[in-house]
Each structure stands twice: as structure tokens, then as C-alpha cells.
Amino acid sequence: MQPFVFSTTSQIVFRPGASAQIGGLVKTKVGDRVLFVTDPGLRALGLCEPALSSLAEAGIRATIFDGVEADPSLTTVEAAVEAAKVAAATGVIGFGGGSSLDVAKVVALLCGSGEDIDSAWGVGNAKGPRLPLVLVPTTAGTGSEVTPVSIITVGGDEKRGVSSPIILPDIAVLDADLTLGLPPAITAATGVDAMVHAIEAYASKNPNNNPLSKMLARQALQLLGANIEKAVFEGRDRAARGAMLLGSMLAGQAFANSPVAAVHALAYPIGGTFHVPHGLSNALVLPHVLRFNAPNAASDYAEIAADAFPDLATEQGVQGRSAAFVERLAELSAKLGLQSRLSDVGIGQEHLPGMARDAMKQTRLLGNNPREVSEEDALSIYKAAW
Ligand SMILES: NC(=O)c1ccc[n+]([C@@H]2O[C@H](COP(=O)([O-])OP(=O)(O)OC[C@H]3O[C@@H](n4cnc5c(N)ncnc54)[C@H](O)[C@@H]3O)[C@@H](O)[C@H]2O)c1
Numbered sequence: 001m002q003p004f005v006f007s008t009t010s011q012i013v014f015r016p017g018a019s020a021q022i023g024g025l026v027k028t029k030v031g032d033r034v035l036f037v038t039d040p041g042l043r044a045l046g047l048c049e050p051a052l053s054s055l056a057e058a059g060i061r062a063t064i065f066d067g068v069e070a071d072p073s074l075t076t077v078e079a080a081v082e083a084a085k086v087a088a089a090t091g092v093i094g095f096g097g098g099s100s101l102d103v104a105k106v107v108a109l110l111c112g113s114g115e116d117i118d119s120a121w122g123v124g125n126a127k128g129p130r131l132p133l134v135l136v137p138t139t140a141g142t143g144s145e146v147t148p149v150s151i152i153t154v155g156g157d158e159k160r161g162v163s164s165p166i167i168l169p170d171i172a173v174l175d176a177d178l179t180l181g182l183p184p185a186i187t188a189a190t191g192v193d194a195m196v197h198a199i200e201a202y203a204s205k206n207p208n209n210n211p212l213s214k215m216l217a218r219q220a221l222q223l224l225g226a227n228i229e230k231a232v233f234e235g236r237d238r239a240a241r242g243a244m245l246l247g248s249m250l251a252g253q254a255f256a257n258s259p260v261a262a263v264h265a266l267a268y269p270i271g272g273t274f275h276v277p278h279g280l281s282n283a284l285v286l287p288h289v290l291r292f293n294a295p296n297a298a299s300d301y302a303e304i305a306a307d308a309f310p311d312l313a314t315e316q317g318v319q320g321r322s323a324a325f326v327e328r329l330a331e332l333s334a335k336l337g338l339q340s341r342l343s344d345v346g347i348g349q350e351h352l353p354g355m356a357r358d359a360m361k362q363t364r365l366l367g368n369n370p371r372e373v374s375e376e377d378a379l380s381i382y383k384a385a386w
């Protein structure tokens with residue numbers, strides 16, 4: 001047996017309505033002054049109100065920072081750190097999609113340790129300690145509530161990561177009722193992101209790929225595959241929403257310990273430069289990267305094919321089942337209403353070489369890919385996806 005290390009969030013509360021009781025859940029952890037990190041859209045929807053009332057009832061003063069944008073920038077992180085300092089925050093609560101959770105993670109780190117973000121980028125470079133940290137996801141996608149990763153956009157277009165178990169939160173509060181009004185397009189994109197996490201974790205060549213991650217990835221694909229269409233087209237279905245939130249968390253646990261690879265590496269330049277939502281960026285390159293990987297990963301893809309699409313169990317042979325899995329993923333994205341080509345999201349062909357060059361900067365991820373990716377390969381994949 002290969003040795004491995006598996007880390008995850010130490011307490012996970014999974015209960016519809018839990019965010020309205022958050023004060024009692026976090027009281028002993030976060031102290032009496034928290035920075036509440038969220039985005040303006042969620043604030044306008046009123047989704048934060050029950051949580052804010054609950055914090056007030058528990059005697060916790062919340063200073064709201066609602067300036068997080070999609071693919072959050074370093075400038076936003078700096079503004080949130082400043083807000084936390086002014087409030088003398090004793091803890092941080094991230095409430096939102098991956099963007100808000102990722103900002104909350106680095107704010108807790110930078111305020112707790114006083115370290116500089118430039119020395120924290122990369123794997124295992126954060127020093128800590130961090131402030132107490134609680135994360136409440138409102139999308140079923142990134143799994144950020146159980147991952148040691150925060151992704152921040154630097155210099156307008158480069159997505160950089162801080163990866164360290166120090167930024168795993170103390171508590172994750174999963175309240176699927178928060179996702180009932182998530183619009184279909186965001187439900188589809190974030191749901192595909194979660195499926196990609198499970199697929200890339202399962203086939204990851206990272207030396208820490210491990211039996212727990214593989215098991216979690218398969219369970220995640222079963223939940224996500226069976227419920228994603230219902231969540232997109234019948235958004236108020238509580239059972240489907242619960243399954244998606246659980247599935248995205250399990251996929252997060254899987255890839256937190258068996259990291260993602262070339263789908264994410266090639267998706268980042270699409271999100272960073274063209275501001276295409278993260279899940280959609282993944283969906284656009286997914287089938288093309290998996291076809292490229294198939295010579296080395298067909299047996300992995302064949303093993304998980306029927307988890308996501310049970311009828312593929314009858315598909316004979318490793319190559320056939322793997323190929324059918326890839327086709328079904330492409331069909332699923334189309335069925336969910338996601339755009340399928342880079343040209344559909346306004347990316348001109350002239351940008352592809354620059355994107356291939358940028359993708360090669362994601363060495364942390366490319367090293368996990370089942371097949372080595374050169375800059376020429378990345379360009380061919382983008383051309384196929386265009
Ligand atoms: N830390 C990690 O492990 C990890 C993993 C994958 C992706 N990411 C990062 O996460 C970010 C993407 O996060 P995301 O896909 O969750 O989206 P997001 O946080 O950027 O949010 C997208 C939009 O959805 C809206 N929204 C969120 N929840 C809603 C709800 N319940 N109802 C209505 N609207 C809602 C937001 O207001 C926002 O406009 C990217 O920056 C990506 O790089 C991080």
C-alpha cells in the first residue's frame with residue numbers, strides 16, 4: 001500500500017436550515033467579533049440575513065465585507081484584510097460561492113499570522129497561525145469548504161493558489177436550502193466543476209492519490225450524476241439540492257487530498273483572462289482534455305463511468321466505456337444549457353497560443369495529469385475546443 005496523508009475540515013455540519021442557527025454552531029470557535037465575507041449579489045438577495053440575525057442573537061458582532069467578485073482579485077483580499085483589522089476581528093466567516101470562501105481563507109491566514117501573501121503562494125508555504133475560520137457554501141461546486149486551497153486572481157489575469165492545510169476551516173456549515181434559488185446557469189456550471197473535481201481526483205497522478213479520495217470521488221459522481229439535471233431544471237427540489245451540496249463536498253474532500261490536473265490548468269486562463277465562470281471554463285475543455293488523457297487514463301475513466309451514468313455499466317471493454325464516458329460528459333454539458341465551444345464565449349482563435357503559454361504556468365496542477373502536457377499539446381486541446 002502506498003503511504004498517504006488525508007486532511008479535511010474537522011467539523012462538518014450538513015443540515016437544511018443550519019445557516020439560520022450558525023451563531024450557536026460557531027460561538028465557541030470564532031470569538032465575539034467576526035468579519036463576514038460575502039458577495040454583493042448574495043447580500044442583495046437577502047440570503048445572508050438569517051445567518052446575520054443568528055450571529056447577533058449569539059452575541060457575535062459581524063462586520064460585513066460584501067465586496068467579493070467572481071474570480072476574486074488580490075486587491076479584494078487586501079481590502080478585506082483591512083476591514084478585518086479595523087474591526088479587530090477575532091474570527092472570519094466566509095459565506096458564498098468559492099470566490100467568497102477563498103477570500104475568507106486568505107484573510108484568516110494573513111490576519112492571524114501577519115505573513116505576506118507573496119511568501120504564502122504555492123504548496124505548503126503558508127506559515128500560520130490563522131484566525132478561527134468558518135465556511136458556508138452557497139454553490140454546490142468548488143468544495144472550497146473542505147479544501148486547503150484558495151485561488152486568487154493576480155495582475156488581472158493570472159490565477160494563483162495558496163495551498164496549505166492551515167487554511168482548512170474549523171467548521172463547514174452546509175445548508176442546502178441556501179442553494180434553492182441558485183439560477184440554472186450557475187447550478188449547471190458549478191455542478192460540472194464538482195464532477196470535474198471527482199474525475200480529476202480519481203485519475204490524479206499525484207503521489208498522494210489514495211483510497212479515501214478514490215472512494216469519495218466515486219460517491220460524489222453517483223450523487224452529482226443522478227441529481228444535476230434535476231437541480232438545474234427543478235431548482236426548488238430539496239432532495240436534489242441536498243445531494244448536489246453533499247456531492248460537491250465529497251468531491252472537494254477527494255481532490256483536496258488527490259489534487260486536480262490538466263482540466264483545471266487549461267480552464268484557468270479561460271477564467272482569468274476572459275472572466276468565463278470557473279465551472280463553465282472547465283466544461284469547455286473537459287471532453288478534449290479527457291480524450292487527450294485517454295491513452296493513459298482509460299482504465300480510470302472506465303471504472304468511474306457508471307458512477308456518473310449508470311447505464312454505461314453495460315458498455316463493453318475499457319476503451320469503449322472510457323470513450324462513452326467522455327461523450328456523455330460532453331452531452332451532459334449541452335443538455336444543461338452550457339456553451340460548448342471557446343468561440344461561443346467570445347474567445348478569438350488568435351488568443352489560443354497565449355492561453356497555451358499561460359496554462360503551462362500551472363505546474364502545480366499539470367504534474368498531476370495522467371499524461372504529460374506540452375505547450376503544443378495545450379494548444380491542440382484549445383484548438384479542438386474552439
Ligand atoms: N478553493 C478551492 O478549492 C476552489 C476549487 C474550485 C474553484 N475555486 C474558485 O472558486 C471560484 C468560483 O466559485 P463558484 O463557482 O462557487 O462561484 P462564485 O463564488 O464566483 O459565485 C458566482 C455567482 O453565483 C452567485 N451565487 C452564489 N450562490 C448563490 C445562491 N445560492 N443563489 C444565487 N446566486 C448565488 C454569486 O452571487 C455570484 O454572482 C473561482 O475563483 C475558482 O477559481 C476554488
Ligand SMILES: [Fe+2]
Pocket residue numbers: 142193194197264278282
Ligand atoms: Fe474547480
